[in-house]
Amino acid sequence: MAQVSKSVLRRFNSIVERGNLATPSCTRYPPLFARHARLIHCSSRRSTDGVFRDLTAQRVRTPWIEALRKQQAESKTSEAAPEKPSVPKDRDLSPKRMDDSYHSVVLPLARDPWLLDTYLNSSGHIRLGTIFMDLDALSGVIAYKHTGEDVTTVTASCDRIVIKHPLTEICDLELSGRVTYATGRSSMEISMQVAKAPKEGEQIKNEDVLIQCTFTMVSLDTNTRKPVNVNPLIAETPEEKRLYNLGERNSKIRKQLKERALIKHTPNDLESDLIHAFWQKQLQYHDPYDELRKPDNVHFMDTTRLQTATIMQPQNRNRHHFMIFGGFLLKQTFELAFTTAAAFAHARPTFVSLDPSTFQNPVPVGSILYLTATVVYTDPPLIGAPGEKVDPDSQYTRVQVRVDSKVRDVEHGRSKPTGQFNYTFNVEKNIRVVPRTYQEYMMYLDARRRAEQIKETVQEEGIGLTPAVAEQSITE
Structure with missing residues (x-):
């Protein structure tokens, strides 16, 4: 040339x-x-962390460099005086309808192979962790449609994510949801679902619903970070009243679990008997005059533990720029929990549910996030409670993995807990976990309580899949 x-x-x-x-x-x-x-370089606006662009557009509105320079400029001129409330005193808090906050987004996975590329893993399964990121982003969009832009809304807890029907083919997915419970105080419950996107003019069929979930969001004053009231909710139709009553029940369950927490109270009589039975079983394993030895399918809890440490980068920030997006934490904890269950069972886990999990403290950009995952409960258990039927030869085992997160700032080394996430998987393996320290016994009993509560909820709502059916899903 x-x-x-x-x-x-x-x-x-x-x-x-x-x-x-x-x-x-x-x-x-x-x-x-x-x-x-x-x-020639022209940078188009793109998603920064794998979240679908239509949801990212609602969250990341300012480039990081601009937000950082603004913060640095304000820190030089700001005084040491306490922050004044930023929420207007005359803010409209009139009741709202559920449909006022409704929002839906279609992921064109079947139509856009490059978008699908960001959602698939090495075996061609859809990564559920990425879907969880989208759900958390969607919950933020829904929350702000209910509260308006005058407040800061954060994820307080993920009350449940459950697989309702398996997804057996790559297809477009519709994510939708709305506020379904709000009394007028600072918190609100948001119910969402992921379903096979219907054809134009058609409604979503029950058998096409892949995921159902509920998140609890809390609204705060942008400056003082104190809780502020939100609009109460009006339930009009029978379906809306059912959802509202469900949210009210979930709120009561959360309060009951908090009041009965093992951090506040000693184990009950039945749980104390279980601890004693486990202790006796371990004595038998080590007694030279007893022929019983620990079976190969029984593992001590401390041997199941996996840990990670990650620097929090601005690409995963929330809409307020200096804290990490909650969906990113869901994705990270899910993938570590999946890895832990796989390492424990030496089998590919099938996701069952994310059980009630909490976001305790925000995770700042630039901090170091530590995640610790532990297998804390298996069902069927090695030792059942009196009167409980346990199948020792079960082909499948339900494995509950607890992921504890804490954050440490680089400069001072101070650390604080930021959340606890509880994932349940099915594995095609007969395998059991056993605690052997007092702390592990408490983790085991806490997980057992959660498993019992989930069983009751599943029976009431008629949801849940058999392990064989769940394995047909192309999600992972």
Whole structure:
């Protein structure tokens, strides 16, 4: 190819600097433009962390460099005086309808292979952790449609994510949800679902619903970070009243679990008997005069533990720029829990549910996030409670993995807990976990309580899959 003269290059560069690439002067040098196309850079707005672009657009509105420079400028001029409330005193808190906050997004996974590329794992399964990120982003969109832009809304807890029907083919997915419970105080419950996107003019069928979930969001004053009231909710139709009553029940369950927590109270009589039975079983394993030895399918809890440490980068920030997006934490904890269950069972786990999990403290951008995952309960258990039927030869085992997160700032080394996440998987393996320290006994009993509560909820609502059916899903 002929060499380009310096005068032509100078002329071309001046066009680039003036931003006149669309002018006729640019079209007079087509060979030059084709050869030097790399000199032109135009950054389009793209998602920063794998969340679907229609949801990211609602969250990340300012480039990180601009937000950082603004914060640095404000820190130089700000005084030590306490922050004043930012929420207007005359803010409209009139009741709202459920449909006022309804929002839906369609992921065109079947139509867009490059979008699908960001949702698939190495075996061609849809990564549930990425779907969880989208759900958390959607819950934020829904919350702000209910509260308005005057407040800061954060994820307080993920009350449940459960697989309702398996997804057996790659298809477009519709994510939708709305606020279904709000009394007028600072918190609200948001119910969402992921379903096979219906054809135009059709409604979503019950058998096409892949995931159902509920999140609890809390609204705070942007400056003081104190809770602020939100609009109460009006339930009009029978279905809306059912959802509202369900949210009220979930709220009561959360309060009951908090009041009965093992951090506040000693184990009850039945649980104390279980602890004693486990202790006796371990004595038998080590007694030289007893023929009983620990079976190969029984593992001590401390041997199941996996840990990670990650620096929190601004690409995973929330809409307020300096804290990490809750969906990113869900994705990270899910994938670590999946890995822990797989390492424990030496089998591919099938996701069952995310059981009630809490976000305790925010995770700042630039901090170090520590995650610790432990297998804390298996069902059937090694030792059942009195009167409980346990199948020692069960083909499948339900494995509950607890992921504890804490954050440490780099400069001072101070650390604090940021959340606890409880994932349940099915594995095609007969395998059991056994605690052997007092702390592990408490983790085991806490997980057992959660498993019992989930069983009751599943029976009431008629949801849940058999392990064999769940294995047919192309999600993972």
